[in-house]
Amino acid sequence: MVHVQVVRALEDNFMYIVRNENDDKVLVVDPVEPEKIQNICVKDNLTIVGALITHHHWDHAGGTPAFRKAFPDSQQVPIFGGDDRIEHVDKILKHDEEFEQAGLKIRSLSTPCHTRGHVCYHVSGKNGPGVVFTGDTLFIAGCGKFFEGSADQMHRNLNEILASLPDSTLVYVGHEYTATNLKFAESVEPGNQKVIDKLKMGN
Ligand SMILES: [Zn+2]
Numbered sequence: 098m099v100h101v102q103v104v105r106a107l108e109d110n111f112m113y114i115v116r117n118e119n120d121d122k123v124l125v126v127d128p129v130e131p132e133k134i135q136n137i138c139v140k141d142n143l144t145i146v147g148a149l150i151t152h153h154h155w156d157h158a159g160g161t162p163a164f165r166k167a168f169p170d171s172q173q174v175p176i177f178g179g180d181d182r183i184e185h186v187d188k189i190l191k192h193d194e195e196f197e198q199a200g201l202k203i204r205s206l207s208t209p210c211h212t213r214g215h216v217c218y219h220v221s222g223k224n225g226p227g228v229v230f231t232g233d234t235l236f237i238a239g240c241g242k243f244f245e246g247s248a249d250q251m252h253r254n255l256n257e258i259l260a261s262l263p264d265s266t267l268v269y270v271g272h273e274y275t276a277t278n279l280k281f282a283e284s285v286e287p288g289n290q291k292v293i294d295k296l297k298m299g300n
Pocket residue numbers: 152154211233
């Protein structure tokens with residue numbers, strides 16, 4: 098079973114600590130405030146063995162210099178990403194690469210559009226459903242801005258690449274934008290019952 102701990106960062110960013118249940122080795126996702134993550138790991142006796150960066154924007158990748166300083170051994174604690182604009186990135190991943198770290202199986206899903214080097218990470222553990230970290234590609238009730246790509250690319254990212262994951266996959270997004278996204282969705286499709294129901298859940 099993959100265990101995911103959610104750690105809030107900056108204004109509305111999410112960082113994540115990922116591990117197999119009952120394992121003390123962890124991967125961290127987008128550790129923009131690495132000290133916050135380290136403090137939790139020290140307190141919980143967890144050992145960080147790698148970082149997964151979704152894309153090069155500062156609010157996701159801006160913590161890599163401090164992360165590298167805290168974990169200078171790039172062999173033991175590599176930084177993974179899909180873009181050479183991520184400082185200190187050790188391994189640049191292409192689409193559909195699989196590797197193991199912290200006893201977890203990680204698969205890179207290249208999802209260019211928000212940025213051209215954006216990667217989502219599908220992570221599966223020894224058993225139980227897999228999880229996916231979608232960065233600024235997919236949010237709850239929305240998707241990321243098309244800074245370096247086209248609507249066609251985003252359509253493929255959402256409706257082909259991410260949609261091909263098993264239905265049981267748990268989704269962990271890059272920002273808490275739910276309420277704003279739902280209000281926008283309501284303005285575009287006022288009669289959409291799913292949007293209405295989800296908005297009610299927040300009240
Ligand atoms: Zn971004």
